[in-house]
Amino acid sequence: MDFRLGDEEAEILEMVRKVGQERFRPGAFERRHDFEPPEDHLRLLGDLGVLGMSLPEEYGGAGRRELDAVLTIEELAYACPVTANFALLTLTGPASLIAKSGSDEQKARYLPPLCDGSARFAISMTEPEAGSALTDLKTRAEIRGDECILNGQKIFCSGAPHAHHFLVFARFGPGTDGIGAVIVHRDTPGFTLSAVHRHFSGEAWCELFFDDAIVPLSDVVIAGGQFRQLMAAFSLERCGAAAYVLGVAQIAFDLAKEYVEDRHQFGRPLTDFQFVQRNLADMYIVLESARLLLYRAIVRGDDGLPSRLDSSAAKIAATDAACFVTDTAMQLHGGTGMSMEMPLEWLYRVARVYQVAGGTNDVLRSGLAGAIVGRGLSQRLAKPDRALAPK
Ligand SMILES: Cc1cc2nc3c(=O)[nH]c(=O)nc-3n(C[C@H](O)[C@H](O)[C@H](O)COP(=O)(O)OP(=O)(O)OC[C@H]3O[C@@H](n4cnc5c(N)ncnc54)[C@H](O)[C@@H]3O)c2cc1C
Numbered sequence: 371m372d373f374r375l376g377d378e379e380a381e382i383l384e385m386v387r388k389v390g391q392e393r394f395r396p397g398a399f400e401r402r403h404d405f406e407p408p409e410d411h412l413r414l415l416g417d418l419g420v421l422g423m424s425l426p427e428e429y430g431g432a433g434r435r436e437l438d439a440v441l442t443i444e445e446l447a448y449a450c451p452v453t454a455n456f457a458l459l460t461l462t463g464p465a466s467l468i469a470k471s472g473s474d475e476q477k478a479r480y481l482p483p484l485c486d487g488s489a490r491f492a493i494s495m496t497e498p499e500a501g502s503a504l505t506d507l508k509t510r511a512e513i514r515g516d517e518c519i520l521n522g523q524k525i526f527c528s529g530a531p532h533a534h535h536f537l538v539f540a541r542f543g544p545g546t547d548g549i550g551a552v553i554v555h556r557d558t559p560g561f562t563l564s565a566v567h568r569h570f571s572g573e574a575w576c577e578l579f580f581d582d583a584i585v586p587l588s589d590v591v592i593a594g595g596q597f598r599q600l601m602a603a604f605s606l607e608r609c610g611a612a613a614y615v616l617g618v619a620q621i622a623f624d625l626a627k628e629y630v631e632d633r634h635q636f637g638r639p640l641t642d643f644q645f646v647q648r649n650l651a652d653m654y655i656v657l658e659s660a661r662l663l664l665y666r667a668i669v670r671g672d673d674g675l676p677s678r679l680d681s682s683a684a685k686i687a688a689t690d691a692a693c694f695v696t697d698t699a700m701q702l703h704g705g706t707g708m709s710m711e712m713p714l715e716w717l718y719r720v721a722r723v724y725q726v727a728g729g730t731n732d733v734l735r736s737g738l739a740g741a742i743v744g745r746g747l748s749q750r751l752a753k754p755d756r757a758l759a760p761k
Contacts (some may be wrong), residue, residue, distance in 0.1 A: 390449025398450035416487025425566035430485035447617025462610030466707035511540035530576035565599035605681035626699035692721035
């Protein structure tokens, strides 16, 4: 499989790296303390055409391949994880669902402000009783005339405090086919947000409450019947998360490499010791192999949408690699690595939350195992056999 970039693509990526390292890396570690959206960075990325990298040109995007968007996320995360975190949702998440499944009116209305960095979306699927079992979600969407009425509650909506719009998964009818997606504006009547909570990466999230929230019918993206399409868009987001943590892990790798070259013990640089060398080699191998799985998932996707299987494998490999690399980088720094003043423990926390976010790695592994043995492995209890039930 060919992952080589054309001249133009390589130039764009070079530009992203240059802007990232020169403009976003200074102060990147200080930004971890408040984890606020760096508006100037997002505007600059909008002006440079980076935010809408793979979105259609007619709606303000650059019309490039999803692979370019994923490589961009990795570069941005390598420069500044906070900036990249806010860019992530435009580069892969709700924006791509709207681009692929939205009406022309929705695309014209919502994509240009995402591309120029003036608007932000959050995505909300998880509910208090429907986490891994997402298809148990209960938030109801009822179409009445030219309105859609929402009732229910969501949890763990990342980026909610700063989002202008929310892509909310809701139930229009029974079963998986009854699940659809609706765009909800922050100021929608009947829609409220909880106080701000934080994941231990520092990222802010809110609960969302819908109490007869009224959304115009024109903001319904999918009114059920297209669950596969919804999940396919989510596979791309999962790949975005994988790219993100690989960029974060690369920072930790660089810091560790620099440290073991400079630090001397027993009269020699740490790089002279074989245990240290082995750690460096292992960090390199897991990072590079996770990258290959990720790029393959994207390149062989159908219409830019990776399969559930490929995106699960890529996300598991990348998040496990990132946790290993950030953890080993802390270890190689000895006592210095355990310091809260160093960014290393934060890089570890940023990587670690993605073993849960985007579907936990264990649940994704179950899906992979099902594909390996050639059948869906049901996670649900079998319905009791009525014939055997006690009378
Ligand atoms: C940093 C972060 C950001 C997030 N951002 C968002 C967001 O923006 N929008 C959103 O909607 N949600 C978001 N989430 C929520 C996330 O998608 C859920 O936390 C995740 O899907 C798991 O659901 P849960 O927390 O209810 O855990 P549960 O489903 O209750 O799982 C608890 C544990 O049980 C295990 N488990 C459950 N079922 C199985 C099974 N069948 N086989 C094996 N193990 C199982 C899980 O692996 C896990 O270890 C975010 C979460 C985090 C941590």
